[in-house]
Amino acid sequence: MITFSDVSLIYPNSTKTVLENLNLTIDEGELVLVIGPTGSGKSSLLRLINGLVPHHTGGILAGNVSVDGISTQLVKPGGLAHLIGIVGQNPANGFVTDTVEEELAFGMETLNIAPDVMRKRVEEILDLLSLAPLRNRSLATLSGGEQQRVAIGSALVMHPKVLVLDEPTSALDPIAAEEVLSILHRLVNDLGLTIVIAEHKLERVIQFADRIVHIDGVGNARVGTPSQIMSDSDIAPPIVHLARALGLADAGLSVRDMRRLSEDIRNATYSPRIVESANGGECVVESKNLSCTYGEKIVLRDINLQFHEGEIIAVMGRNGAGKSTLLRSIVGLNNAEKGSVRVQGHDPAKLNGSARRESVGFIPQEPSDLLYGQSVLMECTQADKDNEVDKGTTFALLNELVPGISAHTHPRDLSEGQRLALALCVVLSAKPRILILDEPTRGLDYQAKNHLVATLLRYASVLKKTVILATHDVELVAELASRVIFLADGDVVADGPTLDVLLSSPAFAPQVAKVMSPQPWLTVKDVVSALETR
């Protein structure tokens, strides 16, 4: 269906080849997963399929990409619209119309499909993706998962033979992600659709993939079945790391296979696990009967929480559960309707200048909001000046965190992970008592995530600071957090040590816990240390 023959790609003003002599044939009805570190060219590979690269982005392409016999060199992306549906990283950025139904119809209208055919297809898609209750809703009012479903629907409605998705689950909570992926799986099986996905969170998608393309960012690509690639790949979901640690070479990639093979490990008896509690430090943030409303809607309802020194708290919950509102209340951006938040005894809304920098550090969902300098160096110098620390402190911190960033790079040209690291260093050089992060792992690869985990753990334990993060990333929470707060519809429904909260909810349990249930282990490290001390 899709053929890459001797494809090489290089962007102008770049010394790095994105792809070199890639040969790849994707058959009809295959689900192919593209993996690789951030900035390695996964999106470029996807956009080559319908010719957005190089028609829309520039770049020098050698070799040929053809889809269903049509070469992308000869037609523009629009000419392949009937064949390829493409869903971008952020679906909301690609919406053209106002309502769900109109958005579904838009692509068909441009292809001049007869109205009665359109009506039928729209109805089909509404049913297939269970969008019927939303048909007249305005796109702006949909949740992240619903928007993703509409974007997939508006690609599918053209009856394409190929569906291309760029990180379809990165912004979704685990339940919404599961929904989207099971739909994709069904489409492959029922309709023989060919699907190409790029995704960082392998634990979510790998069990659906037929083949994996692993690109390393300097031109090399490996193609193989998931078990081939996962046998020695450095990018691997926790389940593969677990299999490696346990020496189960061909353990498969699904929780089911792993459970079958690890039965004796699970059933052995272990000394009960002692979890040291981080509580006991001074209370730095306290909320009393905090309630917030947004228009008519109650977002937070009577929240009573205390956060202590040295704790790492993960705030979890589905999209729209009130996580961001809670964080915004703590940093003082949200006026409480009732109740109060005190940060070290002060009202956070009244903190200014350096007093604010030293007490609360905030990394927003888009770390680039904080950055405005023309180079990494300028950004670091500004931070040194603002935070009244010695010249070069911030840059040194950055080098420690992610070595090898050139001081003269423009922040926009950094990869997602590097940009987060830069924003983190700018905030951390003031050594705030409380560090708050909103969805820090969107678009981060495993390596960048490990860096983040190490940095935050050190920050919390060595410097005795408090870290609060809102996230959907269960694996990150398992590695990092000491305490989890679970919000649902504005209420705190669970608050306790990470182990207890994550184990009690199957949807939000990390992969290792699913494999090893009922043993109380969340990460590969937990399993290994339990086996050692047995």
Place this chain on the structure above:
Amino acid sequence: MKRMQHPLTWWIWSIALAFEITRLNNAWISIVVVGVAFLVVRTFREDAPWGKSFESAFKLGLWIIAIRCIFGVLIGTPIPGTTLIKLPILPLPQWMAGIRIGGAVTQERLFSTFHEGVILAAILIIFGAASSLTSPHRLLRVLPFAIYQFGLALVIATSLVPQMVRSISRIKDAQYLRGQQLSLKRTLIPLLEESLARCLDLAAAMDSRGYGSLKTRSRYRPISWNVSDTFIVLAALLSFLNPYALLINCAAPLILMRRKTMVRTS
């Protein structure tokens, strides 16, 4: 599903109303017309973001009246009549003769500025009603294909503006939390970079969905021209001939509204 009028219908209707308001130049009639517009918007508008433009136009209108009254009373030529209060007169140099700041506030002068303000605000509110009743995107769809590049730009602009407003507040928050003074440069650079990236995304999405690749495009839910559209437009056109046809212009949608509620109850 609500049955919708043709988008051009509402624009013609409101242009006619605005025309009549200026021609009759009567604040009381303007207020009645705004009331009619309110009724019509309440019945015919959709539950969508642009549906709220009537409210914003109404608020803006009240501001205009207030500001106009303040300036009209403080500055300008006096109209003799019953004096309400006397303000001190600000001495001005000789060459500014004819302009006066302060002085006696007469009932007549207050009344005339208020009157002008009401008419100005009413025109604004009427256009707010029109944009409340029709989606900008639907209006775009009735425009001919020849200006499709214009359409592309319009779609990008209409989806970008609300997005930019949200981005600005987000970036401002982030900068504030970094403990920094707000500055134009610090807000503008991330904003422009983000907006540009967003525009490219949208253009790429439209391109890969085939926008503009064919000369003709079909219409899902074709926007049809109905008897009721003809009825409203005819009533509107009448009022260009005779100002008192305003009555018919206002009544036309109200008659439809009555029919609509009758259909709903039966």
